[in-house]
Amino acid sequence: MKDKSRMIAELKTIIKPYVQDQEAFGNLDEDTDFINDLKVNSANLVDIILDIEDKYDIEIDNESMEKMLTVRAALEVVNKKLGHSYDSPQE
Amino acid sequence: MTSKEIIALLPYQYPFLFVDDICTVDENAITGTYTYDRHLPFYEGHFKANPVTPGVILTETMAQIGLVALGIYMMYKTGELQKNVQIAFTSANVDFYIPVYPEEKVTVKSVKEYFRFNKLKCNVEMYNENKELVSRGTLAGMIKQNQ
Numbered sequence: 001m002k003d004k005s006r007m008i009a010e011l012k013t014i015i016k017p018y019v020q021d022q023e024a025f026g027n028l029d030e031d032t033d034f035i036n037d038l039k040v041n042s043a044n045l046v047d048i049i050l051d052i053e054d055k056y057d058i059e060i061d062n063e064s065m066e067k068m069l070t071v072r073a074a075l076e077v078v079n080k081k082l083g084h085s086y087d088s089p090q091e
Numbered sequence: 092m093t094s095k096e097i098i099a100l101l102p103y104q105y106p107f108l109f110v111d112d113i114c115t116v117d118e119n120a121i122t123g124t125y126t127y128d129r130h131l132p133f134y135e136g137h138f139k140a141n142p143v144t145p146g147v148i149l150t151e152t153m154a155q156i157g158l159v160a161l162g163i164y165m166m167y168k169t170g171e172l173q174k175n176v177q178i179a180f181t182s183a184n185v186d187f188y189i190p191v192y193p194e195e196k197v198t199v200k201s202v203k204e205y206f207r208f209n210k211l212k213c214n215v216e217m218y219n220e221n222k223e224l225v226s227r228g229t230l231a232g233m234i235k236q237n238q
Contacts, residue, residue: 043181043233046210065208 007075014051018044030072056082092116092167094123100163101155102178106132109152116164120202123156129193144191146226149217150183154230157201157215162234165206175237181210185228189219196220201230209235 012028019025020039024032034040034048049065052058052074058081060068068074094113101110114122127144134142159178166172191197201215212231219225 041181043179043210043231046208049208050205062208 004075007078008071010055011052011071011074014055015040015048018048028071030070030075032071033069034071034074035069052078058082092164097160097163100172100174100176101159102176103155107151109148109155110160113156113160114198116161118165118168118203120200121156121161121164122198122200123160124196124198125152125156126196127191127193131193134193142193144193144195146185146187149187149191149197149226150185150228150230152197153185153199153201153215153217153226153228154180154183154232156199157213158211158230158232159234161201161203161213162206162211162232165203165211166234166236171236173236177233177235177237179233180230181233182231183228185215185226185230187226188224191219191225197225204229209233 008028008030015034015038016025018040021037024037024039032038034045035042040048049060049068053060056078058078060077060081064077068077097113097116098110101108103109109125110123111126112124114124116122129142133145133148137143137145158180163172163176166176198218199215200218201213204212204214210231210233212229215230216227217225
């Protein structure tokens with residue numbers, strides 16, 4: 001698996017242009033929800049997914065896309081597509 | 092799928108239907124026309140004693156032909172289309188070059204950039220009868236089947 005903090009930083013660069021709530025963006029962590037916290041609209045969520053596809057050279061299917069609502073879920077999908085194991089810590 | 096069948100599936104009617112004919116359509120592009128009737132209600136106010144078609148109406152015309160009609164056709168092609176398509180116009184970045192007056196006929200040409208996860212994004216141009224460029228822009232919307 002790629003370094004998680006590096007991946008979160010890469011993800012932040014991708015989602016920054018679409019964010020409407022800058023304060024929530026400043027406090028972004030794995031639990032951050034794109035729509036509820038960052039106030040991204042559904043059309044821009046599609047752009048984020050397409051930008052993620054380009055960045056990591058992967059193809060995301062409809063089923064995976066529907067799961068990608070939080071930073072954690074997005075990291076899981078990307079790592080799975082990249083063939084990396086990803087164990088989300090349960091606390 | 093004929094022009095009439097596509098237009099019948101559009102969720103608009105007078106005075107907010109801005110599609111007369113779909114001339115060509117395939118999975119990547121569409122061309123359609125519309126003539127602005129001089130009795131359309133907005134001409135009374137835009138502008139006072141000087142009717143000019145508002146830019147928002149030109150944008151709407153570009154969206155009805157370039158996004159909605161194309162999206163409906165593509166959903167028909169993939170077998171997803173039933174009735175009652177749900178539509179949300181999500182972005183428009185349009186430049187305008189020359190005015191359009193009452194009774195002018197315009198042609199809208201739209202080319203798909205992508206249609207994924209229910210979002211259709213297109214590059215759209217509008218021309219007048221002299222084949223002069225009226226407006227050009229990028230439009231996007233969410234189009235899906237009502238569940």
